[in-house]
Amino acid sequence: MSPTIAIPREHYLNVSYGVKSWLFTTDHKRIALLYLTTITLLFFVGGAAAVLMRLELMTPQGDLVQSETYNKLFTIHGVIMIFFFLIPSIPAVLGNFLIPIMIGARDLAFPRLNLASWYLFTLGSIFAIVVSVMGGVDTGWTFYTPYSSTYTNSYVVPTIVGIFVAGFSTILTGLNFIVTIHTMRAPGLTWFRLPLFVWAHYATSMIIILGTPVIAITLSLVALERLFGVGIFDPALGGDPILFQHLFWFYSHPAVYIMVLPAMGVVSELITAFSRKRIFGYSFMAFSLIAIAVIGFFVWGHHMFVSGQSVYASMIFSFLSMVVAIPSAVKVFNWTATLYKGSVSYQSPMLYALGFIGLFTIGGLTGLFLASLGIDIHVTDTYFVIAHFHYIMVGGSVMGYLGGIHYWFPKITGRMYPEGWAKFSALIIFAGFNLTFFPQFLLGYLGMPRRYHFYPEEFQVLNVMSSAGASILGLGYVVPLIYLIWAMRYAAPAGPNPWGATGLEWQTSSPPPTHNFEETPVVTQEVYAYGMPEEDLKDGR
């Protein structure tokens, strides 16, 4: 590291200027930033819906908004957060930016397809936003039939069109990643030298291309029944409403892994970088990602234990749901073991990573309660489920995402964010998150059903705690928005490798040039080559 750190003279951000240079770019790094802008907007729209819900639930009576409005709020919160924020978040922003650099490539395999994906995504999200403005949809993000297909008179079909279109963006991104990882790795970069971030995106892409078409077909069938009265799901038309649940969860359960595997990839990078240590059990870490992706396709029926599904089918789904917990446990143990005899520093990305491990552990263990048939009868469709999946998706995926955004911020922008503010917001996000969602476990076991606009009085104290936590959590999300925008322009230059991390992305300048590397890197060793003598590291470059 040179004593005077400066931004390089030419990099991907300043090669060209103007709106057109962004809207017609095929540079994966610029497309990543387009996604970043879009999903940040959508995150705050989805967040605003959550704020209104938590305000409503401060009192038991349901006195802030009408029931119709409340039902639309939780639907739009779910639809936006899942389809338009969590699913694209890490893959489309960090994956897009980093995968080519991490494997020493100049771009993704199909740069124009990558841009087309962003346009599809944006088009889909416009549908979602327009629907919310026009009057909303009140089916819940799960679109259960026959309510969605026959009974509701809200904007189901336009919402479905939005998800359908955005789904193609996801599929194309997954396809792009798979081809890129297979064909464009730098010389010497064998599969078992790949960063776990890349493995995680490979597993995620597999789920995406196998699962997403199913949700597209399923939602199309709902639209078909709704528009033309074709009897598929409504028993009054000769259909089967349980069929919808099977098809829906066949995608939507693996979708949980689409949301969390990339975060696991991020956390593996952060833990190794901030403990300056090789990952413990690399091959177990890689294969556990694949195991989760594969087994995750066969557990969907655990959403349907009280739907009237066969008792024996439920048993198989329960068994497999227990089994899928094992590779997740393996990951948690390996991350923890990586800290052993490391050189651990606590910069904010590491705080997010450690927060991820803690919250994901709680989220994963409470998943066992839901997988356990006898307990699920009681807690399914209650706040216990809400708490559980927010621990996975917010405590897991969003913590991973924010950790990743901070860790690679110097690479993306060339500048270092303000560390003090970042530590502050990481801590209040952790505290606010737990205050928001831990009481919901208690509410759920007490029996408070989800999607309730009003509720019996004895649930109020826990709901007020949850809402109080949500206000802290909300603040925790706004603070980084402000300082990161500030830091993009005004913060001090960071230099090519501010963390002293390994990995090809830290061997090019910050921000990188348009084609990522001045010359194609040649890889001679594993990615987490920490703890090797300095000379070896240099040779590896």
Added chain:
Amino acid sequence: MRSSLPLFPEQASTFAERVDALYYYLLSVSGFFVLLIFALIFYFAVKYRRRSEGEQTPPILGSIPLEVAWIVIPFILVMIMFVWGASLYFTAFSPPANAMEIFVIGKQWMWKVQHPEGRREIDELHVPVGYPVKLTITSQDVIHSFYIPAFRIKMDAVPGRYTSIWFEASKTGTFHLFCAEYCGTAHAGMGGRVVVMKPSEYEQWLRTGAPEESLVAAGGRLFQQLGCSGCHSQNSIARAPLLDGVYGKPVPLQSGQVVLADESYIRDSILLPQKDVVAGYAPVMPSFQGRISEEELMQIIAYIRFLGEEGPEPRKTTR
């Protein structure tokens, strides 16, 4: 009076105690692992904190024995969860033979309940303490879910099919009844209370209110009124299978399949008569779709079931 900050739900059924026992097992396993992971992270993060920039870390690549340990031990622990949970689940769906049966119909946004003696109620369920009660549940519009937290039971009400679950209330009192599957605008208001009474009080309660015919009697009356008896009887000209004793028995179909004559089969036979034609009979029965309400269907089913219990030995239905 309930406390303003309850942390644990009331236990008011025999099933609730068993669910809570499993819950405590999961809580202790989870608590142990959460504490273990948190303790290790804190310990490592403090003990191995970075003291100088140039610090070297040992090249530890992993440990097969450790990996095996943290695969095998959690696997054993989750298998206990699986087997224990599955046995409870089987219990919840295997009602004792002597269980009294109460019919439940969900609609936007109320629960309609019919007791076998004919007493009906809306958004309330009165049951005697200490007696097994089987609920047979359906919906006349969208999916709902019948949920009594104090009993730890929940079952979806699915249009077009019957589901069931059973419980035995273990203490008297009034408990929440919720709809747990989102069903539209007034979902949060779709519920009421479950009143568990002493058996003598329940008997008395059944007799209060307007006198109503029992389910079986109502079903028998409908069986005549709707003209079912015109064909499904000993001395009719039209040939239709006799229904005495058919309930709960296997029925051979024209297609060669054999189905069990349960509630859903009888329901389908009334609404979709062409779906499962009994072997040896012509598909001549008209559909009653749209001519019969969910309540009436349940009454006819109760009547056909009564024929099964009381009627003569089933006659051979094949030629």
